[in-house]
Amino acid sequence: MLQIENLHATVGGKEILKGLSLTVNAGEVHAIMGPNGAGKSTLSYVLGGRPGYEVTGGSATLDGPDGQIDLLDLEPHERAAAGLFLGFQYPVEIPGVSFVQFLREAANAQRKNRGEEPLSGGEFLKLAKEKAALLKLDMDMLKRPVNVGFSGGEKKRAEMVQMGILNPAFAVLDETDSGLDIDALRVVGDGINAIMRAPDRAVLLITHYQRLLDYVKPDYVHVLADGRIVKTGGPELALMLEDEGYEAVTA
Amino acid sequence: MSDAALLPTTRDEDWRYADGEWLAAADPAYVGHWRTLDIAPGESKSDYDVHASGGDATAGTVDRLRVHVGKGGRYALFITNAAGPYARHEIEVTLEEGAHFEFGGVTLGGGDYRQEFVTRVNHAPRSTSNQVVRCVQWGRSVGNFLGRIEIPRDSQQVDAAQNFRAILLEAGASANAKPELEIFADDVKAAHGAAIGALDERAAFYMASRGIAPHVARKLLLRAFVADAFEAIADDAMREHMLEQTLERLDEGLL
Ligand SMILES: Nc1ncnc2c1ncn2[C@@H]1O[C@H](COP(=O)(O)OP(=O)(O)OP(=O)(O)O)[C@@H](O)[C@H]1O
Numbered sequence: 001m002l003q004i005e006n007l008h009a010t011v012g013g014k015e016i017l018k019g020l021s022l023t024v025n026a027g028e029v030h031a032i033m034g035p036n037g038a039g040k041s042t043l044s045y046v047l048g049g050r051p052g053y054e055v056t057g058g059s060a061t062l063d064g065p066d067g068q069i070d071l072l073d074l075e076p077h078e079r080a081a082a083g084l085f086l087g088f089q090y091p092v093e094i095p096g097v098s099f100v101q102f103l104r105e106a107a108n109a110q111r112k113n114r115g116e117e118p119l120s121g122g123e124f125l126k127l128a129k130e131k132a133a134l135l136k137l138d139m140d141m142l143k144r145p146v147n148v149g150f151s152g153g154e155k156k157r158a159e160m161v162q163m164g165i166l167n168p169a170f171a172v173l174d175e176t177d178s179g180l181d182i183d184a185l186r187v188v189g190d191g192i193n194a195i196m197r198a199p200d201r202a203v204l205l206i207t208h209y210q211r212l213l214d215y216v217k218p219d220y221v222h223v224l225a226d227g228r229i230v231k232t233g234g235p236e237l238a239l240m241l242e243d244e245g246y247e248a249v250t251a
Numbered sequence: 252m253s254d255a256a257l258l259p260t261t262r263d264e265d266w267r268y269a270d271g272e273w274l275a276a277a278d279p280a281y282v283g284h285w286r287t288l289d290i291a292p293g294e295s296k297s298d299y300d301v302h303a304s305g306g307d308a309t310a311g312t313v314d315r316l317r318v319h320v321g322k323g324g325r326y327a328l329f330i331t332n333a334a335g336p337y338a339r340h341e342i343e344v345t346l347e348e349g350a351h352f353e354f355g356g357v358t359l360g361g362g363d364y365r366q367e368f369v370t371r372v373n374h375a376p377r378s379t380s381n382q383v384v385r386c387v388q389w390g391r392s393v394g395n396f397l398g399r400i401e402i403p404r405d406s407q408q409v410d411a412a413q414n415f416r417a418i419l420l421e422a423g424a425s426a427n428a429k430p431e432l433e434i435f436a437d438d439v440k441a442a443h444g445a446a447i448g449a450l451d452e453r454a455a456f457y458m459a460s461r462g463i464a465p466h467v468a469r470k471l472l473l474r475a476f477v478a479d480a481f482e483a484i485a486d487d488a489m490r491e492h493m494l495e496q497t498l499e500r501l502d503e504g505l506l
Pocket residue numbers: 011012013014016034035036037038039040041042043089
């Protein structure tokens with residue numbers, strides 16, 4: 001479903017991704033772990049098309065309804081419409097724009113791009129309530145400005161509510177588990193499974209902790225170090241990393 | 252002072268960011284003219300204006316208003332200044348005891364428009380004022396806010412606030428803020444804040460990552476930005492109307 005081949009990218013003139021290759025098939029969950037500064041968030045931003053993240057080589061394609069889509073050719077908002085979702089390590093606060101307004105705009109923009117009818121105000125609110133309930137986020141929070149004044153954990157939960165509403169085919173979740181309390185971790189894990197566990201979807205989970213992987217069981221675990229995937233294994237690799245650390249495992 | 256047939260120049264403090272060329276060619280009687288407004292004690296009045304260049308885009312505007320607000324009275328003024336090539340709204344307010352002045356101003360323009368608000372507020376005891384100015388500039392345009400607050404020695408318990416922020420959408424645009432606090436009383440609250448920056452890139456990318464197109468994201472962000480200036484409009488329909496009218500100018504200019 002997602003094919004990344006020999007991807008090179010620079011940030012601020014510095015090469016961060018140095019020939020990264022990765023294939024994720026439909027129906028799979030892959031976890032990426034790796035030391036701080038390895039390039040994990042950079043990978044997610046490059047896939048999302050964040051300005052300032054310059055691709056200097058390689059390719060990234062996503063399977064769409066009419067064949068393969070060259071992700072790197074699309075504008076960021078077109079990538080979202082093509083089915084890509086980014087869960088941010090640090091969700092952005094937007095004062096003055098309410099979550100409801102923001103998400104309705106987003107959902108309808110994506111629908112329009114796919115040639116679907118926009119959701120009415122009522123239909124959208126029903127959907128938003130349903131997904132907020134799934135993630136146990138108080139619906140009143142969505143009446144507030146986007147992420148403003150949310151706690152770290154609330155922001156992460158709100159990311160997953162957004163994912164539920166936008167209904168993507170492929171999600172890159174960057175440390176969605178960081179900042180979650182023990183109960184919230186389970187709620188978010190269950191939410192990811194409910195939204196994304198399907199034969200025609202796939203997830204790339206970036207995480208530092210094996211705990212989330214108890215709830216969202218990965219098919220593959222990769223180690224990203226110094227801008228490349230340096231090791232790939234099954235779920236047991238995450239346990240081994242937690243026990244022995246990156247240096248020992250990747251040596 | 253400036254009522255005389257003498258034209259101000261950019262050497263005058265209050266005109267330092269003005270369009271010097273435009274001024275030099277202006278009619279002294281026009282530039283020197285003041286409108287006046289009297290708010291009786293205890294009365295309150297609100298004015299709303301969206302000012303865009305009419306048919307003759309080369310004309311320019313200097314609009315000067317002198318307001319006297321009687322004891323316990325209230326005057327609220329909300330202006331969008333989207334006109335050019337030089338458009339100045341100047342407001343001089345004298346507040347009697349316990350009176351209030353509320354000001355919300357937005358400048359919005361591109362090309363080489365030069366748009367400004369100049370306010371002077373003189374405070375009697377226990378009078379209050381609140382001013383919020385937002386500038387959105389692109390092209391090589393300039394947005395200015397010169398705000399003077401005068402609190403004489405015997406004017407205790409005054410509360411005066413000014414807040415200025417500008418967003419420059421393109422590299423050639425600029426903005427200037429010149430707050431002036433002349434405070435001689437000691438029991439007063441006077442606050443001013445000023446910030447000039449670009450549109451929040453992180454917010455724009457966050458929106459794009461959710462599928463929102465750049466021009467829609469920009470409009471949502473600018474709507475939120477401009478809305479601060481109209482927050483004090485009590486009537487929901489009027490607030491919405493001012494916002495919509497203002498954002499329409501943005502559409503014409505940018506999209
Ligand atoms: N604007 C920039 N200029 C230069 N280097 C940058 C810039 N932005 C990020 N970097 C560097 O890129 C590297 C990769 O950062 P990235 O955020 O992708 O790491 P990460 O693997 O997500 O780490 P973490 O686990 O801490 O989240 C870091 O060394 C970081 O300092």
